[in-house]
Amino acid sequence: MTEDLLVDKTGAVLTVTFNRPGQRNAMTWEMYQRLQQACEQADTDSDVRVMVLRGAGGEAFVAGTDIAQFTEFDGDQGIEYERRIGEILNRLAAVHVPVVAAIEGYCIGGGLGIAAVADVRISNTSAKFGVPIARTLGNCLSMSTLSVLTQLLGRSRTIDLLLTARLMPADEAVRCGFVTASTDELDEELDKLTSRLVAHAPLTMWAAKEGMRRLHAGSVHDDDDIVRRVYGSEDFAGAVQAFLKKEKATWVGR
Incomplete structure (x- = not known):
């Protein structure tokens, strides 16, 4: 059985691959747990200088949390879920080495949160970003996640994305500074970026x-x-x- 989250170290680069392409890499509870474990590996392995996050299949980085995880949720479970996601995102943000999100296709919902706490985001030109929950699940974001998105996207764009439930294209993500580079040669751009980071103090x-x-x-x-x-x-x-x-x-x- 193929693992839903893969962790591979090549030289000084630790790559985490969200590996459910048939579900656009939607996150399960186990995948969130393994992401947290990968953060520990990045911090305890002295050979690791860069951590890379990417999605398998080319159609999505992460398309949120798997909706099947939300069956029979109530308000208290919602609070616990948002608290736990906040802990995992905080852990990812605190990784000692630079964290690069290499984004192809959909980066939405929980995927946008994961990308937002990476240090550098690059994408292909077909990437799309957003939190379309106002037209899909009808849930909400925690204030800690709102704070991160507002810091990166600005108040106006964040509330626009949430209220309209639209998906922001890659060129807009570059213009607003959320993504530093958007290219159809994503692997080449990623190699150049990681090589530069590995060489730094x-x-x-x-x-x-x-x-x-x-x-x-x-x-x-x-x-x-x-x-x-x-x-x-x-x-x-x-x-x-x-x-x-x-x-x-x-x-x-x-």
């Missing part, structure tokens, strides 16, 4: 990610531990010496 990238995460959470001044770790690292000391000697720095991530 791990702790500098971690500090940028962690600082941004704390800013979003409202912890504006709580960064002494970040600064201390980076400036006290072997990477920083070695890079200073390499710069003075006009040599290329070597990054060890500590």
Whole structure:
């Protein structure tokens, strides 16, 4: 039986593939759990420098949570579901290495939430983004997810997508900054991006990610531990010496 979520490490890149193409990679509870486990792997394997998220089949990144998971839901179960999804998205946002979402086709509902907490999003030109629940399930988003989408898309576009239930095309996603590149050569673009990230200083990238995460959470001044770790690292000391000697720095991530 084919696994619904695949985790593969090639060199310094850990790739997570949502693997239910027949269901447009709609997420099951088990897939959410395995995504969280992949985050732990990315943080505990010192060889991993980049984490990539993508969908199998070419038609979808993730088309939300599998609707079959919602049978016989009530209000309390809805609260627990949104709380649990929030925990998983927060865990993904806190992964130490850069997280890249490579998006083909539909990126909607829960898929949009997953993509939103990645650090960089690239897509093919046929990608579509949205949360069409006003015309499909009639459920809602938690305020934590609304906060993330508003931060990235802006208030006006976020409420427009939610109220009209329209799907935003790739070119609009690029214009508003949600996607950094949209191309029909997605694999080539992904290879170039991951190669660039793998070559960069791990702790500098971690500090940028962690600082941004704390800013979003409202912890504006709580960064002494970040600064201390980076400036006290072997990477920083070695890079200073390499710069003075006009040599290329070597990054060890500590």
